[in-house]
Amino acid sequence: MPQRKHYLFVCTNRRPDDNPKGSCAFSGSEALLDALKQAVFERGLAKTEVRACGSTCLDVCHVAPTIAVEPDGFFYGHVTKDDVPEILDALVRGERVERLVVPHDEFDSAPVAKKPKG
Template sequence: MTESDPPPFYAAHVFVCTNRRPDTHPRGCCAARGSEKLRDYMKARAKELKIPDIRVNTAGCLERCEFGPAIVIYPNGVWYRPRTIEDVEEILQVHIIGGGRVRRLMLTERDVLPPKE
């Protein structure tokens, strides 16, 4: 971000991958791992908690399929892989409301696939 960029429209813009592939696809997909349920919970819970300036969006493939469900939160660019409603709740409480990070759920530069042979 440069000084001439406009301020972010949302304080937190959350993208939740809900991409769906055939069950036999070798990479799998976030939707098959429950991402739609997690997205729905996050949207409803953020509204219930009256969190200001947040947008929870559906996203297509975020290219972290093997580690999914995958979400990314901007403007920070922090990636997570929540598995449960409790994980989403922790992300909301610690990251979105508290400004911290849920390290155990973060996808980092270490979470990459081995090169194809």
């Protein structure tokens, strides 16, 4: 399999329903991942452009359900199945859905800088 241009890591971590931290699975991420995989396949993006996969906790539980978009280096939060077409439309255009992007100030500290190439 070739390396895809983008990897969408959908957190499917599940905590007990009464856990105060909540969890992405409790918030619907398993159905979101299924919808994302299906849409990626139907659009013919699966083999070269986009890989959608499940992940453990991404530590942004407060905006569940969450997706880490790599190597682009940002997170989507409060994502629903209805957002899937917009997310993929933006991805193939090299854009992102700004209303779903988790802002840096919602994290405890600034992101770690990417290492320069070479």
